[in-house]
Amino acid sequence: MRESHIMKIHYLTALIAVGFVIIHIMIRFTHGSFANSLEFESVIANYKSIPYAIVLEAMLILISVHGFNGLRIILLELKQGNAYENAVTYGCLTAMIALIAYGSRTIIMASMGMV
Amino acid sequence: MTKGGALPKGFERPSDSSSQEKYEEVKSSSKTITLRISKFNPEKDNTSTFLEFTVPYQRWTTVLDAILEVKSHHDHSIGVRYSCRQATCGSCGMIINGKPKLACFTKISELDSDVVTVEPMNNFPIIRDLTVGFERMFTTHKRIKPYIINEESETVGTKEFLQSPEDVEKYIQFSSCIKCGLCNSVCPTMATDSTFIGPQALAQAYRYIADNRDKGKDERLRIIDEPHGIWRCHFAGSCSQVCPKGVDPAMGIQLLRGYLLGYRK
Numbered sequence: 001m002r003e004s005h006i007m008k009i010h011y012l013t014a015l016i017a018v019g020f021v022i023i024h025i026m027i028r029f030t031h032g033s034f035a036n037s038l039e040f041e042s043v044i045a046n047y048k049s050i051p052y053a054i055v056l057e058a059m060l061i062l063i064s065v066h067g068f069n070g071l072r073i074i075l076l077e078l079k080q081g082n083a084y085e086n087a088v089t090y091g092c093l094t095a096m097i098a099l100i101a102y103g104s105r106t107i108i109m110a111s112m113g114m115v
Numbered sequence: 116m117t118k119g120g121a122l123p124k125g126f127e128r129p130s131d132s133s134s135q136e137k138y139e140e141v142k143s144s145s146k147t148i149t150l151r152i153s154k155f156n157p158e159k160d161n162t163s164t165f166l167e168f169t170v171p172y173q174r175w176t177t178v179l180d181a182i183l184e185v186k187s188h189h190d191h192s193i194g195v196r197y198s199c200r201q202a203t204c205g206s207c208g209m210i211i212n213g214k215p216k217l218a219c220f221t222k223i224s225e226l227d228s229d230v231v232t233v234e235p236m237n238n239f240p241i242i243r244d245l246t247v248g249f250e251r252m253f254t255t256h257k258r259i260k261p262y263i264i265n266e267e268s269e270t271v272g273t274k275e276f277l278q279s280p281e282d283v284e285k286y287i288q289f290s291s292c293i294k295c296g297l298c299n300s301v302c303p304t305m306a307t308d309s310t311f312i313g314p315q316a317l318a319q320a321y322r323y324i325a326d327n328r329d330k331g332k333d334e335r336l337r338i339i340d341e342p343h344g345i346w347r348c349h350f351a352g353s354c355s356q357v358c359p360k361g362v363d364p365a366m367g368i369q370l371l372r373g374y375l376l377g378y379r380k
Contacts, residue, residue, distance in 0.1 A: 007346050011376075
């Protein structure tokens, strides 16, 4: 994949994530009491709302993609070398997939009432 | 001046004695600075040291003049690279009082300091004292193919590539680059990323891509669109701040990104 394609994804994920975070904050301010929002029942109720679960899943994917690519860039600038660069690229990709998979599992389980 | 006649009032030629007096007056009135020169020989030394010299200077004395004064009269061993003495060859780049500048283009009187410290440029390997190796910069410069790529040629047949003033305006400032390396020496990415292509080469890539006689745009964009290419620029803008020829590499890099992101054709 060409670096310009990766960077397009990097910039786009940042921009779209900002949009979703704004939606997330708006929902927090408009639905229910802000003070009680971190109570167990409130959190589970959020996941059970399908549109809100989709917002959370989108934020998870966008921020993970953006964040792990950012980490890859920082690490590539710190040190150079083929073996190191491959390790960083594939390491970040694996960590990103693992985080998205684990986060998605949580969102799916909570929204299906499995917790 | 009137031929064979008296000079206008105030322009009289001084007599020999008054000329000598003037010279003595200038000599005695010349100020001095302390010139601190970084000494480092990578074959012998572990760290650099500073040698201090007291050097007289006039209004027009450049830092290079002062270094050459020291080299002529105090320490012949000082390693310094220079050639044209008129900011054209790009040989005498160094850090002067903490800022990368051309020594031949920096007057001591402009520095407004009694102590002038000269060090080799950052982000380049030191050959000796103030002389640094330009291999990396020249390699990256060559990589971006710094020439017009066009199957047709002005030198064969009668083909002529016409350019309007607007066409020339798009790239002309970037063609002023003298490869002095000041932009690369001040670039924060160059300091950490040993394979970063650097602002000098990127600015030159833009110079040729923006030239309407050139057909090598895609080729060059492929070269700079790599993990250690154009995207590693953090847009600190230091490269444009230090360029002695008024080139704006940071702007060239942003314009190149426009081509790669697709909002510039």
